[in-house]
Amino acid sequence: MYQGSCVNLLEQPLEQVRQWLDSFDTIISDCDGVIWLGDNVIEGVAETMRQLKRLGKQIYLCTNNSTRTRQQLYEKAHNMGFDISADRIISSSYATAAYLKARNFQRKVYVIGTAGITDELKAVGIKHTEVGPDVMSGRLTAYIQSGLRRETDIGAVVVGFDVHFSFCKMIKASVYLSDPKCLFIATNTDERFPITGMVIPDAGSIVRTVQTCTAREPIVIGKPNRSICEWLIKNGSIKPARTLMIGDCCGSDIVLGHNCGFKTLLVGTGVNQLSDVHIWQKSSDPEHKKLIPDVYLPRLADLLALI
Ligand SMILES: [Mg+2]
Incomplete structure (x- = not known):
């Protein structure tokens, strides 16, 4: 229903909106730009989610942000009035740990990132290096001759958002990833992160740097890759054909919805607007077709009047 047509639900007959609502049991919602903007909840969204839950929908929250654990995201959502359990939160750091665990990874992970990643690795029993500053105090030659305090059992390099990203970390990633058996995993590839009044480098910029200095391509866990929710599909928790993905980007x-076979809803409270979709609809590039959602709403809270 409405597949790839980007119809505005506010302009649809109520009867059809009800049919559309009946076509899914599970909702996966992005966080930033859909339910909250930074530390502020978007008005009316918590109430809309509660009503959807009352209608029997299973609700998951899904974010590419690797700096928080599931527990921390749960606390943030809970404090904003969302009635959701921690196991219904999908984050790129949790999904990275789940990806390694599902492959029975037994070695140690070199982490360029934050405690959001290492806490999730620890929770599933995967060994990892510590995060934080790693800076060169003397000359490069002395640093290299000192043996770089090189770990011997590294089997994967995981890269996410890291405010302490440094030349030393680039050297270590280069050393570890020169072994073709060492996995190169990116939590996500969002390149830029908008904060109040400016845009700062996001994880994807760091991933690109590591790609350049290692000449390796990463396995990307975050959206739009299926890996972010593949374990939920594989264990039968969600049925793609009966799942709605809600997002602003x-x-x-x-x-992600296109890659997993989900239905899709774009909301206009974040990155993309209807005007962007109109440009892709006129394009002949097949990649642009994947960007077009089934349905659109200016705000997720607009759904409340329709349900
Ligand atoms: Mg978003």
């Missing part, structure tokens, strides 16, 4: 959220 077409390149990550809507393409």
